[in-house]
Amino acid sequence: MDLFEWMFIISGFIFFVSMISALILMANNKMKTVLICGVILAILMIPISVILINFLIVGKDLKFIIYLILILSYLVAEFLLDRIFKIDFRSKLSQHIPYIVLEYAACFSFVFGVLDLDRSIGWILSFFFWAFLGVLVYYIILVRKKKKAEK
Numbered sequence: 001m002d003l004f005e006w007m008f009i010i011s012g013f014i015f016f017v018s019m020i021s022a023l024i025l026m027a028n029n030k031m032k033t034v035l036i037c038g039v040i041l042a043i044l045m046i047p048i049s050v051i052l053i054n055f056l057i058v059g060k061d062l063k064f065i066i067y068l069i070l071i072l073s074y075l076v077a078e079f080l081l082d083r084i085f086k087i088d089f090r091s092k093l094s095q096h097i098p099y100i101v102l103e104y105a106a107c108f109s110f111v112f113g114v115l116d117l118d119r120s121i122g123w124i125l126s127f128f129f130w131a132f133l134g135v136l137v138y139y140i141i142l143v144r145k146k147k148k149a150e151k
Contacts, residue, residue, distance in 0.1 A: 004054045005117050007047050008068075009125070012110035015044060015071075016128035019107075023135045027142045038082055045075045063116070067109035074106035107132070 001009075022037035052068040054060075077099065081087050089095040111129050115122030 001117060004051050004058075008051050009114050009117060009121055011044055011047050011051070012114050012125050013128065014040065015106075015110055016125065016132055018044075020128070020132050020135050023132070023139045027135075027139045038078070041075055042079045042083065045072065045079065048072050048075065064113060067113040070102070070105045070109045074102045077102055 018037040018040040
């Protein structure tokens with residue numbers, strides 16, 4: 001594996017750790033600390049862009065190019081919607097569904113991309129994906145309990 005493939009793998013771990021951390025922090029009402037995770041995701045645009053440019057120059061498989069475009073699209077959308085435009089798109093289902101589709105496309109792109117590069121590391125990263133889903137379920141349950149308690 002070359003440097004750019006390792007950058008992709010490390011970016012995948014950083015991506016999932018920051019997503020998991022953000023959900024745990026939101027579940028515990030640490031909203032100011034959640035901003036750190038958003039900054040980390042925004043900074044991830046740099047190595048993903050560099051990897052994409054390298055893979056285009058080197059002529060890497062088309063599926064890796066597609067993976068990187070999906071990941072970069074999600075990171076840019078996250079950055080623009082949360083940081084630049086500050087749109088509350090999560091409260092309106094018609095706006096949130098496309099975001100969720102893009103988010104899972106990025107998640108699967110990392111998982112399948114790393115699995116293609118190295119099977120054992122890919123399975124470890126897929127564990128982080130499942131941990132992300134578990135924390136998401138935990139967060140949703142907490143939010144629903146809080147809404148019921150408010151009523």
